[in-house]
Every structure is written in structure tokens, then in C-alpha cells.
Amino acid sequence: MPIKTISSAHNNDLKDLSRLLQNARDRRKSGLMVLEGIHLATASLEAGGELTALYINAEASAHPEIVQLVASVGERVAVSYITPGVFAKVTALTSAPELLALARRPVPERPAAHVSRLLLEDIQDPGNLGTILRSAAASGVNEVFLSKGCVDVYSPKVLRAGMGAHFVLNLHEAADLEAVLNDFNGSKLVTALDGAVSLYSQDLTGPVAFVFGNEGSGVSTALQALAPARIKIPMPGQAESLNVAMAATVCLFERVRQLEAQAG
Amino acid sequence: MPIKTISSAHNNDLKDLSRLLQNARDRRKSGLMVLEGIHLATASLEAGGELTALYINAEASAHPEIVQLVASVGERVAVSYITPGVFAKVTALTSAPELLALARRPVPERPAAHVSRLLLEDIQDPGNLGTILRSAAASGVNEVFLSKGCVDVYSPKVLRAGMGAHFVLNLHEAADLEAVLNDFNGSKLVTALDGAVSLYSQDLTGPVAFVFGNEGSGVSTALQALAPARIKIPMPGQAESLNVAMAATVCLFERVRQLEAQAG
Structure with missing residues (x-):
């Protein structure tokens, strides 16, 4: 999947992302969550989580951890670079300096009746x-x-x-x-x-x-x-x-x- | 001590209060702390703490807990009512809706060598x-x-x-x-x-x-x-x-x- 660059805050994907950051009902309905920052995104992947999209601050795109993350998700995940000014607008809602990831909320199976x-x-x-x-x-x-x-x-x-x-x-x-x-x-x-x-x-x-x-x-x-x-x-x-x-x-x-x- | 009413954000006492809210060095130098809200002010008094000033949102002055607090500190503490707009400016720095109190930082004695x-x-x-x-x-x-x-x-x-x-x-x-x-x-x-x-x-x-x-x-x-x-x-x-x-x-x-x- 080619990497897109987004340079407008009116981009529909970014509008969806903002809505998911702010609105619990939208998150629940879509079955998605927003992971803020490289640590959470990596932790999710390592545990077998499923990312659906990666939004990366273009300024941080050369950061080794981000390069590695992008390489590791391969073709399965839509990756977008966001120009810094636009990224700052979206992340006014968060504290993530470098990236936001969309991921599926897992639906676990019910454990056996004797599990703590x-x-x-x-x-x-x-x-x-x-x-x-x-x-x-x-x-x-x-x-x-x-x-x-x-x-x-x-x-x-x-x-x-x-x-x-x-x-x-x-x-x-x-x-x-x-x-x-x-x-x-x-x-x-x-x-x-x-x-x-x-x-x-x-x-x-x-x-x-x-x-x-x-x-x-x-x-x-x-x-x-x-x-x-x-x-x-x-x-x-x-x-x-x-x-x-x-x-x-x-x-x-x-x-x-x-x-x-x-x-x- | 008569109760003052403060209706200007340029009042010197309020300027000092703002500084103490924001600045650790000023708090340490003066030996004071700022207690936000009725719960902390009352808890301090009940434990024998020494309030030095009470700044009360004029809108909240008839609140029974505040009336009781003002009565209990008697003549020892300078009490000021602050007009709501001015109070809102000071409390932009805090989450206290009704009052701020200045209190002395206690200096405890060193405990015996075997006390946990x-x-x-x-x-x-x-x-x-x-x-x-x-x-x-x-x-x-x-x-x-x-x-x-x-x-x-x-x-x-x-x-x-x-x-x-x-x-x-x-x-x-x-x-x-x-x-x-x-x-x-x-x-x-x-x-x-x-x-x-x-x-x-x-x-x-x-x-x-x-x-x-x-x-x-x-x-x-x-x-x-x-x-x-x-x-x-x-x-x-x-x-x-x-x-x-x-x-x-x-x-x-x-x-x-x-x-x-x-x-x-």
C-alpha cells in the first residue's frame, strides 16, 4: 500500500480520527480504538493486536522506531504521513507527539468458570x-x-x-x-x-x-x-x-x- | 477582623495568591501553601493547621459549610470575599470553585530513631x-x-x-x-x-x-x-x-x- 501524505485538516480520514479520539460512542460502534504514541502502538502489535491505520507526524517519519514500526506492519496497514501543522491540530486532543494508530478492539472469549x-x-x-x-x-x-x-x-x-x-x-x-x-x-x-x-x-x-x-x-x-x-x-x-x-x-x-x- | 470584598484582579493580595498557586519557590520561601476548596481547608483546621487568609467566592458566601468555616476561624484569619468574575480569573489556575485558603506549612519535629x-x-x-x-x-x-x-x-x-x-x-x-x-x-x-x-x-x-x-x-x-x-x-x-x-x-x-x- 503506498504511503499517503495528508496536508489538510479537512481530510476525511483525519476527521474520523478526531471523532474517534473524542467520542466513546463512535469508538464503540466502529469497534476501534486510537493508540497514542509509539509505545502503545508497538505494545499492541507485539501482543498480536491488529492495527488498521497509522497516522505519523511527517517530522518524525525518520525516527528509527517509527521506520521499524512502518516496516513491521508491511502492506496490511494504511500508513499516512501528516504535515506537522495539521498533525498538531489533531493532537491538540492528545499528548502523542509522533503518531496515532487505529486498532481493532479485541473481543475475547469468555474464560472457563474457575479462572480468577x-x-x-x-x-x-x-x-x-x-x-x-x-x-x-x-x-x-x-x-x-x-x-x-x-x-x-x-x-x-x-x-x-x-x-x-x-x-x-x-x-x-x-x-x-x-x-x-x-x-x-x-x-x-x-x-x-x-x-x-x-x-x-x-x-x-x-x-x-x-x-x-x-x-x-x-x-x-x-x-x-x-x-x-x-x-x-x-x-x-x-x-x-x-x-x-x-x-x-x-x-x-x-x-x-x-x-x-x-x-x- | 472585618470581612473585605475584593473586586479587582489587580488587588495585591490576589496577586500574591496567584504567585503562590504557581510558584514552588515562593511557597517555600514564604512558608505557606494554598488550600483549594472547602474540604482541604476544613481538613487542615481539624488537624490543628493554621490558616492565615481565606479567599471566598462571593457567590458561595452563603453556603452553610462556608458560613461555618468563617465562624470557626473567628478573628484570627483575614477573610475576603472575591467577586465571581475576579475569582474565576484566579481560579483559572485551580479547580476550586468556592474558596482558596492560605495556610502555614508545618515544620514537624524529628521523630525518635525507632519510629517507622x-x-x-x-x-x-x-x-x-x-x-x-x-x-x-x-x-x-x-x-x-x-x-x-x-x-x-x-x-x-x-x-x-x-x-x-x-x-x-x-x-x-x-x-x-x-x-x-x-x-x-x-x-x-x-x-x-x-x-x-x-x-x-x-x-x-x-x-x-x-x-x-x-x-x-x-x-x-x-x-x-x-x-x-x-x-x-x-x-x-x-x-x-x-x-x-x-x-x-x-x-x-x-x-x-x-x-x-x-x-x-
């Missing part, structure tokens, strides 16, 4: 969601189910905060969390600030489903009813609380610790 | 630093030493991310971390991605000093040399790493877990 998982209900803050994904990926819990009320998990901000975690996880969007929890065969842990049971009293060495709720309202009563007990993280200090991303990190790494201890 | 503590070397990201403070406060590690190279711990962004943690902690600024670690009488834990020893193999039930380093370069070799071993958090998953705030949260709550287990 994370259930996220109506998480609103992109930074929180990205951080949670990073902790999940680092701790080895790879199945993540997101309610319809979560912020778009493939939004540019969540992708940025996730630092590549998206591409090693199986992200199940618009999931029916009640059905997922009902079907799950293992320990069901719903976290709540007013939880009655300490996280540290739980055996996390078998299959675990962790449920985390909205930043303001926590886990819904409907989901709470499906778990045997509400779990809390003990906080001996004077501060009010941890945010949901920190709480998820503590829970996920308590599982890591227990698995390490078991492995001896 | 957190040492932070050249932490640059305000969100990371605020999150670390929140975890410290929630976990009950109240003595925090910050190297000169850290971002201003009393910057508006760090205060925002700290959500009030600043006011329950003892924050030791511009600390000589080598001296602090040398004088400390307990377990010295330096964290590093390439650390040789698992966090989970450490006894954290006695006095502990946790050392966390710069986001890019980690803990300096000079500080590493003062600790018996470099500690890592095991990461069985595929993701690159946790950021320093998540790593600190995991370490601080592993201490909580061990203390809980010991208490039985």
Missing part, C-alpha cells in the same frame, strides 16, 4: 481504570469484566494510564456482572469500605473473583447480594480511605503474596 | 506523591521524609491528590535522606525493580523505613548502599511494572497485614 477474574462496576475515572488494569496485568489476573457504566476502557486516557496493560489482558466490555459472578466457580470477594471481613482473613490461593465498584457509590446491592461477605482493607491510620485503584492494587497483590507463600 | 517512616527520593509526579501520602496516612506510617529533589509536597496538585493526608502526616521537607537512614534504628527497605529479595520475605512487624526513588531512575546508589538488601514486589503477570505510588501502597499494606496477623 476482576469485575469492575461503573468505574468512572480513566486514571483509576488504567491503574487497575496495570495492577491486574502485573499480578497475573488477566480476565477483566467491565459493566456498561464504566468509562470506555479503550478511551485514550485509559489506554495512557494502562501503559500497555490492555494488550495482555482479556477485557470483557459491557458485561452482565451479575451473570458473570453467578457463573463463577470460586471465591467471590466484594470490596466495601464498610466491609465486615478483613481481606487478610481470606484464602486467595484458589480461583478468586474480585468485585470493585463505582468511586462514589461502591458496589451495588444487587452484586453485593451475590457474594458471601463484604471485604474491607484494614486501615489503622487516620486517613479517610484509599481510592478504588489503590484498593484493587492491595487486593491483587495480597493474592500474589498468598500464591508465593503457597509455592514456598 | 517513609523516605521519598526525588518523586516528580504530583499525582504519585499525593497517592503515596494517602497510602501512608491510611496505613499508619506518619513520618515522611522528602528529598530536596521531590516536587513541592505542598503544591496544589499534590494537596489535591493527597485528599487531606498532608494534615495527618509529619512531612519533613528537604531532608538529608542518607542521614535519616543512617540514624534510623530498624529495618531499612530500599525498593528496586531489580531487587533480589521479595517484599513478602521481610519481617515488617518492627520499626521499618521504606525508601522509594525517582520514577525514572529509582533509588540512588548512595541510598541503596545504606540498606542491607534491595526489595522487589513479585510480579507474576506480563505487565512491565507498577508505578512508584502503587508499589508504595503494596509495601505499606503488607506491613498492615503483618501487624494484623501479629495482633491475632
Whole structure:
């Protein structure tokens, strides 16, 4: 495929790209996401992701990493160079200095009923969601189910905060969390600030489903009813609380610790 | 003290306020910080903090929480109402919709040599630093030493991310971390991605000093040399790493877990 050069902000491809950067509904409908910068684009490719288009700042086209990326995608991907002034207009919406890539949102298969998982209900803050994904990926819990009320998990901000975690996880969007929890065969842990049971009293060495709720309202009563007990993280200090991303990190790494201890 | 009304952005007090919002050096030199919003101002007062001035959006002056705040500071604090247009100009720098408060930066006394503590070397990201403070406060590690190279711990962004943690902690600024670690009488834990020893193999039930380093370069070799071993958090998953705030949260709550287990 020949490489195009785009020198007008009125170009239809760029208009589509801007819309996808800004609009979650358009991203969902098209089944696409926008990857900002060389790091995310490369991480996606390395994990077997499918790029559909590459928009490169013409000023950065000779950058060795970009040359390598263009060579590696070969004929399969439409590559365009964008003149710097026009690129700056598009990227006023982003922080990517050198390239934007369009990629398909993967649709993972449902895992077996005994595979550990994370259930996220109506998480609103992109930074929180990205951080949670990073902790999940680092701790080895790879199945993540997101309610319809979560912020778009493939939004540019969540992708940025996730630092590549998206591409090693199986992200199940618009999931029916009640059905997922009902079907799950293992320990069901719903976290709540007013939880009655300490996280540290739980055996996390078998299959675990962790449920985390909205930043303001926590886990819904409907989901709470499906778990045997509400779990809390003990906080001996004077501060009010941890945010949901920190709480998820503590829970996920308590599982890591227990698995390490078991492995001896 | 009578309540003033300020209706010009050229007012000298407002110019000083803007400068303190923007400029870390001015904040340090004056020994002041700017608290954005009713939540931080109230949290500071409740913890015994000393406000020196209150700037209130005139539109919000009848808000019950603000009326209460003004009553509670009594005659000790200069209170000014700012006309909405002028307030909007100042707060273009912040996200506070209703008030800004000036407060003195506390200068805490050095703790005894066996009190657990957190040492932070050249932490640059305000969100990371605020999150670390929140975890410290929630976990009950109240003595925090910050190297000169850290971002201003009393910057508006760090205060925002700290959500009030600043006011329950003892924050030791511009600390000589080598001296602090040398004088400390307990377990010295330096964290590093390439650390040789698992966090989970450490006894954290006695006095502990946790050392966390710069986001890019980690803990300096000079500080590493003062600790018996470099500690890592095991990461069985595929993701690159946790950021320093998540790593600190995991370490601080592993201490909580061990203390809980010991208490039985």
C-alpha cells in the first residue's frame, strides 16, 4: 500500500480520527480504538493486536522506531504521513507527539468458570481504570469484566494510564456482572469500605473473583447480594480511605503474596 | 477582623495568591501553601493547621459549610470575599470553585530513631506523591521524609491528590535522606525493580523505613548502599511494572497485614 501524505485538516480520514479520539460512542460502534504514541502502538502489535491505520507526524517519519514500526506492519496497514501543522491540530486532543494508530478492539472469549477474574462496576475515572488494569496485568489476573457504566476502557486516557496493560489482558466490555459472578466457580470477594471481613482473613490461593465498584457509590446491592461477605482493607491510620485503584492494587497483590507463600 | 470584598484582579493580595498557586519557590520561601476548596481547608483546621487568609467566592458566601468555616476561624484569619468574575480569573489556575485558603506549612519535629517512616527520593509526579501520602496516612506510617529533589509536597496538585493526608502526616521537607537512614534504628527497605529479595520475605512487624526513588531512575546508589538488601514486589503477570505510588501502597499494606496477623 503506498504511503499517503495528508496536508489538510479537512481530510476525511483525519476527521474520523478526531471523532474517534473524542467520542466513546463512535469508538464503540466502529469497534476501534486510537493508540497514542509509539509505545502503545508497538505494545499492541507485539501482543498480536491488529492495527488498521497509522497516522505519523511527517517530522518524525525518520525516527528509527517509527521506520521499524512502518516496516513491521508491511502492506496490511494504511500508513499516512501528516504535515506537522495539521498533525498538531489533531493532537491538540492528545499528548502523542509522533503518531496515532487505529486498532481493532479485541473481543475475547469468555474464560472457563474457575479462572480468577476482576469485575469492575461503573468505574468512572480513566486514571483509576488504567491503574487497575496495570495492577491486574502485573499480578497475573488477566480476565477483566467491565459493566456498561464504566468509562470506555479503550478511551485514550485509559489506554495512557494502562501503559500497555490492555494488550495482555482479556477485557470483557459491557458485561452482565451479575451473570458473570453467578457463573463463577470460586471465591467471590466484594470490596466495601464498610466491609465486615478483613481481606487478610481470606484464602486467595484458589480461583478468586474480585468485585470493585463505582468511586462514589461502591458496589451495588444487587452484586453485593451475590457474594458471601463484604471485604474491607484494614486501615489503622487516620486517613479517610484509599481510592478504588489503590484498593484493587492491595487486593491483587495480597493474592500474589498468598500464591508465593503457597509455592514456598 | 472585618470581612473585605475584593473586586479587582489587580488587588495585591490576589496577586500574591496567584504567585503562590504557581510558584514552588515562593511557597517555600514564604512558608505557606494554598488550600483549594472547602474540604482541604476544613481538613487542615481539624488537624490543628493554621490558616492565615481565606479567599471566598462571593457567590458561595452563603453556603452553610462556608458560613461555618468563617465562624470557626473567628478573628484570627483575614477573610475576603472575591467577586465571581475576579475569582474565576484566579481560579483559572485551580479547580476550586468556592474558596482558596492560605495556610502555614508545618515544620514537624524529628521523630525518635525507632519510629517507622517513609523516605521519598526525588518523586516528580504530583499525582504519585499525593497517592503515596494517602497510602501512608491510611496505613499508619506518619513520618515522611522528602528529598530536596521531590516536587513541592505542598503544591496544589499534590494537596489535591493527597485528599487531606498532608494534615495527618509529619512531612519533613528537604531532608538529608542518607542521614535519616543512617540514624534510623530498624529495618531499612530500599525498593528496586531489580531487587533480589521479595517484599513478602521481610519481617515488617518492627520499626521499618521504606525508601522509594525517582520514577525514572529509582533509588540512588548512595541510598541503596545504606540498606542491607534491595526489595522487589513479585510480579507474576506480563505487565512491565507498577508505578512508584502503587508499589508504595503494596509495601505499606503488607506491613498492615503483618501487624494484623501479629495482633491475632
